[in-house]
Amino acid sequence: MLKVNLLTRDGASIAFDAEPSDTLLDAAANANIFLPAVCREGGCGTCRVTRKAGVVVLGPHSKAALTDDDRAAGDILLCRAKACSDLELTAPFDKAAIGFSPIPERSARVTEISPAGAGAVRLVLQYEDDPTHGRATEFIPGQFMELTLPGTSITRAYSLANTPNWDGTLEFLIRLHPQGVFSAYLKSEAKIGDPILVKGPQGSFTADEASHAPRWFVAGGTGVAPMLSMLRQMADFGDTREARLYFGVNTLDELFALDIIEDLKTSLPNLAATLCVWKSAPDWRGFTGTPADALAAALAAESAHPDIYVCGPPALIKATEALSLSAGVAHDRIFSEQFSPA
Ligand code: FES
Numbered sequence: 067m068l069k070v071n072l073l074t075r076d077g078a079s080i081a082f083d084a085e086p087s088d089t090l091l092d093a094a095a096n097a098n099i100f101l102p103a104v105c106r107e108g109g110c111g112t113c114r115v116t117r118k119a120g121v122v123v124l125g126p127h128s129k130a131a132l133t134d135d136d137r138a139a140g141d142i143l144l145c146r147a148k149a150c151s152d153l154e155l156t157a158p159f160d161k162a163a164i165g166f167s168p169i170p171e172r173s174a175r176v177t178e179i180s181p182a183g184a185g186a187v188r189l190v191l192q193y194e195d196d197p198t199h200g201r202a203t204e205f206i207p208g209q210f211m212e213l214t215l216p217g218t219s220i221t222r223a224y225s226l227a228n229t230p231n232w233d234g235t236l237e238f239l240i241r242l243h244p245q246g247v248f249s250a251y252l253k254s255e256a257k258i259g260d261p262i263l264v265k266g267p268q269g270s271f272t273a274d275e276a277s278h279a280p281r282w283f284v285a286g287g288t289g290v291a292p293m294l295s296m297l298r299q300m301a302d303f304g305d306t307r308e309a310r311l312y313f314g315v316n317t318l319d320e321l322f323a324l325d326i327i328e329d330l331k332t333s334l335p336n337l338a339a340t341l342c343v344w345k346s347a348p349d350w351r352g353f354t355g356t357p358a359d360a361l362a363a364a365l366a367a368e369s370a371h372p373d374i375y376v377c378g379p380p381a382l383i384k385a386t387e388a389l390s391l392s393a394g395v396a397h398d399r400i401f402s403e404q405f406s407p408a
Pocket of ligand 1 (some may be wrong): 103104107108110112144145146
């Protein structure tokens with residue numbers, strides 16, 4: 067049995083034993099330590115941590131989940147790594163993102179489905195009373211829930227856009243994919259009152275509360291959902307630090323959540339939001355290009371180094387990480403969550 071020690075972003079030391087035949091994710095789960103993960107097969111990057119000492123063997127994985135730059139910096143994927151020696155690891159998330167009992171599954175019902183621009187919907191659920199959890203919606207802004215398609219065992223993971231609350235409300239912004247089964251349900255079958263099983267909270271994409279650096283958020287499409295959750299919590303807490311939001315879509319008609327962003331700018335006087343449209347229309351007066359393009363221009367004009375939070379498709383994550391690193395932002399100050407394959 068090998069010894070693994072994982073140091074979280076907020077300084078907690080999590081120790082567990084690992085057989086060389088087990089992935090580190092499974093080894094931790096065997097010790098009732100449930101580390102952040104989504105796909106469990108090397109595709110999403112949610113389980114990425116940094117190896118500080120020791121040797122691992124790393125199984126097949128997507129280059130989007132773990133880039134060559136990540137590997138050069140010592141990063142590994144817990145769902146693909148097996149220990150070959152005792153290990154010292156550091157995690158880019160706080161202890162609060164780790165579960166020490168199985169992830170809760172709770173019943174909820176659909177209370178609202180409405181368009182969010184041309185290619186997405188806003189889905190609102192309401193938890194039913196639960197003998198263990200009551201009604202409250204508990205999570206850390208930035209985390210996601212796994213929703214089960216009614217009448218099936220098909221699940222999809224979506225980030226919450228609202229903040230923790232006592233009345234059991236869960237708000238999601240969900241991109242509609244032409245071939246997606248959950249998308250098909252949302253487009254043509256979903257109705258108020260439908261029961262949906264919710265498993266969570268899960269995920270490690272959360273704000274580093276110990277850092278006093280400015281927070282710059284880079285979002286592609288519905289990747290803005292976890293950013294809105296984090297910004298809404300900053301507004302609730304009266305956080306006065308500098309924050310920027312670079313939010314991009316492909317076409318003008320895909321823009322959404324503009325009312326929420328305007329409200330946030332009122333509550334957070336030090337928030338600047340840049341709306342980015344890739345294929346610009348003649349009457350568009352915002353930024354033309356991707357949010358990564360807008361970020362690159364901003365980093366070139368700045369000497370201070372912010373914490374960068376990026377969520378969206380793999381190409382946006384990759385571009386944001388590469389340009390942030392070349393602008394001098396430290397590897398451990400870039401936090402990412404990429405859309406998982408369905
Ligand atoms: S959970 Fe490890 S890469 Fe997705």
